[in-house]
Amino acid sequence: MARPGAFRKLSRLDLAFLLVLFGIGGRLLLLRVANVETVLAASMLAGAFLGWRYALFVTVAVMGVSDAVIYALGYGGELGLVSILGITAFTWSGMTFAGLIGAWGGRRRVLFTTRSIAILTTISIPATILFDVWTAFGDWVFIAGPRGVPLGTVYYMQIPFTLIHLASSIVFVPLFGSIFSWLVPAPSHAPLPEPQEGEP
């Protein structure tokens, strides 16, 4: 039985808001699980499915709302305002990188196929590593470094968290990528060119 086509007719803005909800909801629900998060997947998928402008929109919306809720709940208060602002700059820019990597990976149309999802999942690995290398550097600049912890120690301590972050990305990107690739409007029909008159 054919699936009703109407369900696939979500606009790009609808999809962007769904990704924002998915990013915020996942981040807040998983707040107590270190480095298991949905923001990177939401940013990457926004870039891959909707383009780089939506990647920026989704990243800023998710990070803005979820950071506001997280800090309002009192998390991170031990860090101080300067450290929080500094870390915020690194995490937001890191997530933006992930969104732009997604946009680069999805520059050819992402379809509801295993191959497309496998490619997105593979791309999420360097995106996650880049994010963690970047934000660990931010951690060193604003938190660990001023307390005398060497950069090498920060990167060493980061390893288990990056492994968990990679696990998070390779689960959430294909899981939600499958759902979103199904919801994305199907490619529009391109008419075949008219045959030319004359001898072949």
Place this chain on the structure above:
Amino acid sequence: MPLRERAKAALLATVIVVAASGLILGAQMFRPQAPALAQGIVLSMEIDGPGWTINYSNPETRNNTVFLFLLEAARTLHFAVEWSNWSPPYSAVFVDAINGARGGGRWWVFWVDGAYATTAADLTVLHGGETILWRFTVPEGG
């Protein structure tokens, strides 16, 4: 979905589950493990609260993480410790309150032999001879 596509999807799902499990197991290998001690070690602790100080030492303790030694001090000297747990796969504790002191823009942080802690209290393994300093402090730069 055609059968071949389903087989590819099942293969991808299997690869993802195996890879994610391996990554999580790999992360556990980096988790500091406190060894079971055959004999006690010497540890001392100072806790600087708002207007009070607690000093505690034990020449023969077998509680060889900062958190376990803090709990030992609390049990021995009868003061309260409150903490919250971070969930698996990389669980850790965050000390919220000691002897009733919590909040008000201050937080409990600790140093081991003058070095700022880079891991959670339950993941900071002690080997003997260390001095732990807990301080209820205002965050730097804010």
